[in-house]
Amino acid sequence: MTFTTRFAPSPTGPLHLGHAFSALLAHDMARSAGGRFLLRIDDLDQSRARPEWEAQLKGDLAWLGLTWPEPCRRQSDHLADYRAALDRLTARGLTYPCQCSRRDISAAASAPQEGAPHFGPDGLIYPGTCRARSMSEARPGDAIRLDIEKALGQGALPGFTETGPAHAGQHLLTADYLLTGIGDPVLARPQMGASYHLSVVVDDAAQGVTHVIRGEDLFTATFLHRFLQHLLDLPTPAYHHHALIRDAAGKRLAKRDDARAIARYRDDGLTPEQIRSMVDL
Numbered sequence: 678m679t680f681t682t683r684f685a686p687s688p689t690g691p692l693h694l695g696h697a698f699s700a701l702l703a704h705d706m707a708r709s710a711g712g713r714f715l716l717r718i719d720d721l722d723q724s725r726a727r728p729e730w731e732a733q734l735k736g737d738l739a740w741l742g743l744t745w746p747e748p749c750r751r752q753s754d755h756l757a758d759y760r761a762a763l764d765r766l767t768a769r770g771l772t773y774p775c776q777c778s779r780r781d782i783s784a785a786a787s788a789p790q791e792g793a794p795h796f797g798p799d800g801l802i803y804p805g806t807c808r809a810r811s812m813s814e815a816r817p818g819d820a821i822r823l824d825i826e827k828a829l830g831q832g833a834l835p836g837f838t839e840t841g842p843a844h845a846g847q848h849l850l851t852a853d854y855l856l857t858g859i860g861d862p863v864l865a866r867p868q869m870g871a872s873y874h875l876s877v878v879v880d881d882a883a884q885g886v887t888h889v890i891r892g893e894d895l896f897t898a899t900f901l902h903r904f905l906q907h908l909l910d911l912p913t914p915a916y917h918h919h920a921l922i923r924d925a926a927g928k929r930l931a932k933r934d935d936a937r938a939i940a941r942y943r944d945d946g947l948t949p950e951q952i953r954s955m956v957d958l
Contacts, residue, residue: 680712682888684738685880687719688731691938695892695922696734697741698956702919703890704743705958715884716745720753721869721876737939741949750884752876759871762879762909763821763864767812769831771908772864774815775807775822782806795857798898799874802860821865825855828908837903841918843893850900850907859901878902882911893918922956 684700686692692700707714716738720726738745766772777785785804786795795802808824815821829852836849864875871879881889889899896918906913942952 678887679885680707680710680888681715681884681886682707682712682890683715683717683881683884683886684743685717685719685877686734687722687725688727688734689722689725690730691940692734692737693922693937693939694952694956697737697939697952698922698958699890699892699919700738700743701741701953701956701958706888706890706917712887714743714745715886716743716749717880717884718749718751719873719876720751721871721873723753724868726753733940737943740943741939741952750880752871752880755876755880755883756870758879758883759865759876762875763871766823766828766864766908767821771824771828771831772812772821773808773810773824773861774812774819775803775810775861775863776816776819777803777806797859797862798895798901799859799862799872802857803862805861808861818867820863820867822861823864823905825859825861828904829855831908835903835907835913837899837913838915839896839899839918840915841893841896842920844896844918848900850904854900855904858897859904862901874898874901875905878905878909878911881914882906882909886914888917889914890917890919892921894921 682703684703686696686700704714716735718731720731763772779800782801782803785806786801803822807822834850834852836847839845839848862874863872865871880886899916899918903913905911939952
């Protein structure tokens with residue numbers, strides 16, 4: 678099996694040093710294994726995605742020395758794939774419509790009887806307000822959630838292999854963690870067609886990704902992604918979660934950190950080799 682990995686940025690802002698590190702590491706690991714490096718465009722959020730940002734991120738990655746096969750998979754072209762996966766889960770009675778806003782969820786999670794709010798890979802753990810609703814009650818503005826408790830009845834829980842420095846080893850899913858550490862995640866959002874969690878497992882399977890290389894901030898999301906692969910009978914990649922690039926205060930970089938954008942370093946006359954040195958590659 679050919680080592681295949683990917684880098685999947687959103688075209689909603691400039692690439693920064695953290696992106697460069699993740700892309701370079703994935704590219705290097707693929708090349709050292711004689712494998713493939715894919716570029717995937719995560720543009721489900723069409724309200725924020727811009728073609729000029731996509732053009733810039735491709736230019737920045739090419740300047741860094743990365744190569745990939747074209748055309749890239751663009752998520753907005755594959756909404757039918759995500760809908761098909763969602764329909765499979767719905768047909769088994771594992772989904773329900775949710776009309777709660779983020780404010781509703783925050784208020785419910787912060788109620789005195791709930792104790793301190795708990796966060797998972799989908800944000801605040803959903804308190805289950807809409808869990809009794811059926812899909813026949815779905816409205817156009819509803820999100821669609823996975824009913825974790827019902828889904829737990831779908832066979833023995835699997836695990837996954839992690840090779841990253843902080844969590845290396847075998848990790849098994851447990852019912853307790855899925856219920857209390859993840860809760861009922863959103864699988865589809867209004868105007869977006871699918872959530873990140875559903876789209877990423879569908880995309881990785883469609884592209885034959887064998888190794889997922891990404892930041893350690895997504896490690897906990899891997900338990901949800903492995904569960905979705907289990908429910909949808911999709912292949913499971915190996916995972917490698919790397920350390921995040923942080924600023925001098927220890928805060929991880931975000932797209933708002935324009936001062937660390939790759940385009941600015943290019944304009945200042947730095948070389949790709951200097952960028953590699955800056956991120957310890």
